[in-house]
Amino acid sequence: MAGSVIGGEDPVVIVGMAVEAPGGIDSPRSYWSALAESRELIGPLPRDREWPLARLRALGRTPGWSDIPDAGGFLSTAAEFDPAFFGITPREAIAMDPQQRVAMRVAWRAVEDAGLNPAALDGDGAGCWMGVSVLEYGPRMADVSDHSGFRLTGSALGAVAGRISHSLGLLGPSISVDTTCAGSLTAVHQAAVAIRAGDCDWALAGGICVMGSPGMFIEFSKNNALSSDGHCRPYSADSSGTLWGEGAGVIVLERESRARSLGHRIYGRLLGSRVNHNGKGAPLAVPSTAAQERLIRDALSVAGIPAELVGLVEGHGTGTPVGDPAELAALIKTYGSPTRTDGGAKLGSVKSNIGHAQAASGILGLIKVLLCGAHGHIAPSLWSDNPTEAVDWNATSLRLATKFEPWEPVDGVRYGAVSSFGVIGTNAHAVLAMPVLEEDVDV
Structure with missing residues (x-):
């Protein structure tokens, strides 16, 4: 690397x-x-x-x-x-x-x-x-x-x-x-x-x-x-x-x-991560757009990069009528700037492939992002050809990852992010950087 x-x-x-x-x-x-x-x-x-x-x-x-x-x-x-x-x-x-x-x-x-x-x-x-x-x-x-x-x-x-x-x-x-x-x-x-x-x-x-x-x-x-x-x-x-x-x-x-110093292969850098809680107000299991937005902004601040550099967001994406719209609202406010000129970040969830793996869901999403970075391609999110109407997709640059496509680096680096949200109100977000690897990717 x-x-x-x-x-x-x-x-x-x-x-x-x-x-x-x-x-x-x-x-x-x-x-x-x-x-x-x-x-x-x-x-x-x-x-x-x-x-x-x-x-x-x-x-x-x-x-x-x-x-x-x-x-x-x-x-x-x-x-x-x-x-x-x-x-x-x-x-x-x-x-x-x-x-x-x-x-x-x-x-x-x-x-x-x-x-x-x-x-x-x-x-x-x-x-x-x-x-x-x-x-x-x-x-x-x-x-x-x-x-x-x-x-x-x-x-x-x-x-x-x-x-x-x-x-x-x-x-x-x-x-x-x-x-x-x-x-x-x-x-x-x-x-x-x-x-x-x-x-x-x-x-x-x-x-x-x-x-x-x-x-x-x-x-x-x-x-x-x-x-x-x-x-x-x-x-x-x-x-x-x-x-x-x-x-x-x-x-x-x-x-x-x-x-x-030990000659270890480096898959990526963990630029920044944060964990927070929804606090009181809505019932415990109800997600909070405000808390998720605050979490993402804090993680990006720790990472030291602007949201516009992130090319792939691995969302929580459970497919529930309450959770997805709340999460999308936060993602659009942070990663969905309509002024982006690079086509915008792609959004997906590995739950579309394997279901919701609960406590393991975040790490499975993180490993997915690392593999996308290593191979230089964004893997599609299944069932994304008919996006929810809960948000205005015309007002955001954020787009669902509908196909297998190249992931172009920015100055030799691919930036990704991963979200996880718990039913007891805990939220977690991580920002990753994956400098371009050698041609012979062996993962």
Whole structure:
């Protein structure tokens, strides 16, 4: 990665990444192929989790409830785990939330992608931050079962980051973050803050979502905010609600000086990030345009660049009738200047491909932006050919990413941004810079 240092004298950079997503995606390479080819990775509700499928599918016939489609974005490898590899007994492994298991596997791959030997890190002072939420796996601790004795560590949210640090032997901060759907982007922000503060020299950060129960489908059925047709259609006039998905993503962060001294490949610079809250006023779960606008402006200020340089915005884009218009209003006020002469920023959401991966959604969007930057192309957002009429598209330069197209750099740099918003009022935003890589992109 050539070019002058952006984002301060010694910015935090991303030097490794790993991902698992629906449709058998298990690497950045396969993830990019799916995005570039506009593939939808949605499948039927899982048949191997003992979910009450008939009851779920009939719920829409109950007054006050909406239909639950036989669809979602599910990890095909959620149940796969090699406990011996990580020094865990089979009895303990089965009592562990699969979010712990998948997170350990993906973190290991991210470390390898950064050019490090995961088996040689014991005693290293690196940190780990992971976004995760409770998704109801296994029996309660209060229930006497064959898994008693392992349910405390098996169900604790803190064990997601803790398992990663334990398996690698990392001695730095190890923190699981639950800001619901803003979890992974909040984790990235906190990891970068810790590196800048000297709490650790490098860190793992990301998020995980594996649904141990159909609870999220039931909750949104009651709230009438669930997709009725089995598709997640961000910013579309055809959207009827969100569709739940799963996934995991982990990145490796460190100072640029350290990356260069160790010869690490640099995917991009984290120019700036911010996390805020909606505050009081509207109900807790209702998004705030004002808070999101304030957040974006603060992140851009920290990044030290004007909004007009940003060419790709990976939005939250859940496809809900309340969330999308509120988010679009904030994005238009910040990134949608009508005076831009470069065609304007492109907007998309990977939820159109994989569904809403909740606590992992932000990191999956961030990795998408990094891959777009590395390959010099913007991947299309599905279902964007009929934009919502909730905003006046003629009054903004912001445009939905409707096709696979070249992403032209500005003075050798591509600038992108990522948003995540949580149902408990937490908002997160990050601004990235990706100087043009060499021709042989190997991601």
